[in-house]
Amino acid sequence: MKGMVFVELLNMAEAAIGEDAVDEILDRAELASDGAYSAVGNYSCSELIKLVEAIGLHVKASPEDLQTQFGHWMFRRFVEGYPGFFTDKADAFDMLEAIENEVHVEVRKLYPEVELPHFSTERFGGDRLQMVYRSERPLTHFCLGLIQACITHFGEPAEVDMVPLEGESQHAAEFTIRKAA
Numbered sequence: 001m002k003g004m005v006f007v008e009l010l011n012m013a014e015a016a017i018g019e020d021a022v023d024e025i026l027d028r029a030e031l032a033s034d035g036a037y038s039a040v041g042n043y044s045c046s047e048l049i050k051l052v053e054a055i056g057l058h059v060k061a062s063p064e065d066l067q068t069q070f071g072h073w074m075f076r077r078f079v080e081g082y083p084g085f086f087t088d089k090a091d092a093f094d095m096l097e098a099i100e101n102e103v104h105v106e107v108r109k110l111y112p113e114v115e116l117p118h119f120s121t122e123r124f125g126g127d128r129l130q131m132v133y134r135s136e137r138p139l140t141h142f143c144l145g146l147i148q149a150c151i152t153h154f155g156e157p158a159e160v161d162m163v164p165l166e167g168e169s170q171h172a173a174e175f176t177i178r179k180a181a
């Protein structure tokens with residue numbers, strides 16, 4: 001994964017528990033990279049999972065909840081860093097439908113070595129969107145946070161349900177997003 005993802009995870013943790021506590025976590029975690037990440041470097045996703053667990057232990061959050069929180073944080077960073085992706089979308093459904101065939105396609109052009117998930121989407125009427133996530137990486141809860149933050153960003157209330165899809169060779173989950181009546 002891109003170093004920028006690790007840098008942002010540590011930024012989020014520092015904002016919550018301070019730099020010293022984060023340094024302590026990094027010292028104890030015995031990471032291959034020693035916790036020194038360059039935004040443009042590439043690091044193994046298992047190291048991210050290890051960090052999420054270690055930070056979660058410190059703040060008494062489950063790894064799943066921490067992944068979700070991180071999804072919210074990362075979405076806000078994407079909005080700041082790449083505003084162009086967001087301005088031409090009418091609503092959250094438009095945005096979510098554009099991830100697979102537009103946003104992540106452009107991201108791959110910018111950084112050919114990125115590791116991205118696959119999405120398929122289907123709309124049911126005007127108020128329900130189904131999105132299936134598949135990835136080599138166990139980041140379904142990170143994805144949940146990104147989707148929730150996307151809904152918040154566009155300001156139209158909606159609920160997100162996540163159902164893990166078992167028995168697949170990849171990590172997979174089905175998200176159903178329903179606009180509030």
Ligand code: HEM
Pocket residue numbers: 001002003005078079082085095096099103104107113114115116117135136137139140142143146147150
């Ligand atoms: C709600 C919108 C989005 C969703 C649901 C989404 C989903 C995801 C997920 C789940 C991952 C983790 C990798 C995996 O699970 O295999 C990921 C990675 C990533 N996404 Fe998106 N994404 C969204 C928007 C964006 C936007 C707007 C950008 C703009 C730049 C972006 C750029 C990236 C990058 C750079 C990575 C890291 C890849 C790597 O480190 O190798 N995503 N995305």
